[in-house]
Amino acid sequence: MVWSALLYIVYLPANIAFVLLSYALSPLLAGLSLLTGPKLPGVLRWFSTLDADLDGGVGQRVMGYKAALTGWRLWWQRTCWICRNPAHGWQSELLGMPAAGSIIVRQVISETPKNQWYVMETAKGVRFFCFKRDQPLFGGYYLKVWLGWVNKAYDGRNHHYAFQIGPKRA
Structure with missing residues (x-):
């Protein structure tokens, strides 16, 4: 880790x-x-x-x-x-972690405020993480924070690197 x-x-x-x-x-x-x-x-x-x-x-x-x-x-x-x-x-x-054979080792999800924490492991035993948080701001907006490697392999091959911090509408 x-x-x-x-x-x-x-x-x-x-x-x-x-x-x-x-x-x-x-x-x-x-x-x-x-x-x-x-x-x-x-x-x-x-x-x-x-x-x-x-x-x-x-x-x-x-x-x-x-x-x-x-x-x-x-x-x-x-x-x-x-x-x-x-x-x-x-x-x-280039920056992603391979999805084939990867598993979620630990998952913690809370709703208030909305937090997600994942520890994953590649088929070769390399551990990596994903942290997501929606921090309430005002007027139905949130501050979206994603750090680590996304817990879903959207392309089916890799968990992509994530450094995303920005506003989000509910």
Whole structure:
């Protein structure tokens, strides 16, 4: 467990760089997607999610994402989707922990305030962690804090690295 905490800290600068690069490139990547389709080609896909295309908000009924957009509106929606899920591909493929054979060793969940703590173990016996908290703020908003590696392998292959701190609407 100490090893994964140190690894998490070592990965933090690379993660921040990938996320900032995703934000900076999001308008260009969204523009490219208008030519190539809702899935970016090759490694460019790593700037967004691996488990959904750039129109993922539509299929997931995310508030504010509308179906059948074209032109500038489609470009804007895809730009926003990349910014909503920056660098998830990098976080999974390069910084992630392998999901195959991994198990949850310990799980603690509380509702008030909403906290989740997981200790997981890869098939090779490497332990890693996930901490999630929704800290109530005001007006139906929360501060969403995710640290460690996400407890679910959204792409089916890796638990992606998570350093997410930001507002969330209830």
